[in-house]
Amino acid sequence: MRPHFFAPWFAVLLACSAAHAAAGELRLLTHASFAVPQPLLAQFEKEAGVTLRITKSGDAGEMLNKLILTRANPVADVVFGIDNVLAAKALAAQVLAPLEGTAPASAEALAGALPDTLAPVDYGYVTLNYDKAWFAKRKLALPQSLDDLAQPAYAKLTVVQNPATSSPGHAFLLATIGALGEEQAFAWWGRMRANGLKVVKGWSEAYYTEFSHNGGSRPLVVSYATSPAAELFYAKTKLAEPPTGSLTLRGAVFRQVEGAGLVAGGRERAAALRFVRFLQSAPVQQALQTEMWMYPATRGVARAEALRHAPEPSRSDTPPAQAIADKGADWVRRWTQVVLK
């Protein structure tokens, strides 16, 4: 064996060492659903004089854990997508740095939803969605309460996401506890299990393989209050009304508030802060409504026309932030015990 054989390896080594890395670069860590129009991002880069390096990292819970694991040597300067479920965990792990300067006013209802280190960017509601055609065809009345769902008439009709692997799934679990109390809620989950509840890993699996609207067998799925409006927006032919609807049953509505923050130990502090404010600015707030299908958090931003079909639920069953912080992980473990084991 002559040295020739190693020649390709040197090429590989050279190629690897050539890659790297940059001053004037702002590193954003976010979840997979982050979507802001490219022209807006380009404009931000120009005005702030930095290059934006976006890293998408699974769903929000996974993203926060990556941030926590690398806190000694942060992989980002600014983070978007930490919500009111995860905020306490982020605070406890001290991965966020204080925000300076004055923030734009948020919608009144959002006061106190997030800690000071997170600037509210958008909010939405995790709710049950139903397939209108399915219910019309079977002439089955829509469920009026969580209890209905546990009745034989609604057996094997509901699909939820595993709270251990999905943020809407986790939010839905929290809503049931917020409204019914821990013991009652887990009793209900136990009855749901007996009534043929289906559990899948994430939102996409639930919506695109189990929901009857997309070829599955379950006409009730945990999704968002805005999903019917998105169904209309992305319909192939012009429809008069959405093919799906959102239910606001007591114990099944969770308000999720997403925030952006500075990463403790990150670089480019000024640009990072500027990016947080950029996310709260009117153009982004306007665009995110039909990009991420969330409501704008900044006060006074007009609602997109498309969201007219997504009325905001008048109330939610979100438990207090402190309770989520103290018991969130235990609840997920107990849920696994009750529903899966």
Next chain:
Amino acid sequence: MKLRARWLLGTVPLAFLLVLLVAPAARLAMEGGQLPWSTPWQDAYLRWRIEWSLAQALVTCVGTLLLGVPVAWVLARFEFAGRSWVLHALMLPFVVPNLVAAMGVLALLGPQGVVQALGGAALDSGPWLLLYGNLFFNLCLVVRACTEALGQVSASRIAAARTLGATPWRVFWRVEWPAMAPWLLSALCLVFLYCASGFGLALVLGGQEYATVEVEIYTLVAHELELAQAAALALWMLGLTAGLALGYTALARGLAAPQRADTVPRRRPQGVGQWAAVAVALLVLALVCAAPLVAIVAKTLHAGAAAWGVLWEAGTLQALWNSLRFTLMAVGLATLLGLSHALAARRSTLLRALAFLPLVLSPVAVAFGLLLLYPQWTASLALLVGAYALLAYPFVAQSLAAGLDAMPRHLGQVARSLGASPWRVFWRVTLPLLRPALRRGMAFAAATAVGEFAVTLFLSRPEWATLTTRVYEYLGRPGAANRDAALVLACLLMALALLAFAVIESTNDAMKESTRRA
């Protein structure tokens, strides 16, 4: 090859494994602190997960064996129009994003599927759907390996056996089966490891009740940060499956026998019986492997012309370019690694078993470990391509190892005695003989790289989005237009992959043709 040179060559893939796989996993385990070794066995739920993971992998192995070997025999012995395209298309299940494949399966077997419409029973979920998903995904591994092995069985041995009065059945058991066994074992070992650490399609189809251990590890690492428990679980699985991989390599080396260069020519089927055999083999492949893919294409065509507009979006073009260049880079790197590893591991069972490591070690643990160990490299192109290559190169190494075992040794010795240098022997004798195995390995490596194994777990940047990533982005939003866009992109991905397989394996037949004529 001298011993020193071999070890020198081995250091390259071993260093790669150490840096990109072992060190990150060890780092993650260290972060977790004291490992709760006994927990996985004390907890009845986790024990059931481990047992179920191994059991469904075993059942899948038996299923692919029973279905795969007869199909492979037909494909290896008979020549018919479109045969090579069947072999290329067999690898498509590796390429299709899991969620899209699941949508295809449901369009057939689901509650609103074709079978239901024809009056059959719908498979909602459960172990049967999961096992079907496993077969859909893994049958190609066994069929491809066995087809290649059977194509290399010595024609004169078969002729001799037939002349001495052996029935075709007896020829199969006494001549063909022993020649095929090492390849078959290699493929079955891959199938088992894939299913045991399964994370994809089977999971979508089976539902959470039938989740494998890998899902538990994913939950523990990515969502609960219970690193110690995750590491203990991952090490248990590593121990159980590594035992298997070692056992396999020991067995494979014992079975390996150099083959002769006179291969059996394929002939056109004659008579009703042979045509029927071809028809049945194609029917099995159509039902198990092709049907869900056809359902996807049918759904896409049904979606109407408007859906195809997604093909001209700027994002799609960029994703297409990314898919192409990442695959090219990953396959290049995987080929170098696989070739180095296979050549170095020719006489070492342990070294050979190590090539399975990327399939055995929990990918979630590795992904998070990489983040911990090399934070400055996160979301760097080198790490991304390295990770792709890491998951792709076991296919090249395994395929080549089987090819090397079967290679007649005297050809190299003749070349040496005629004065060729070792390098020249490698270039002019070993490599040409290995070419079919190398091409098969590269095709599978390409399929792995285009597919989604790495995509969902590693950090990604929007400008590096591949077609697979785009499919998942579309399926992350509600709405018919999004669903259709995802289906169109999945079809594009399949077409592209088919083309890639054809290119990688094309000169294969042409070469054989020319050597035969010469």
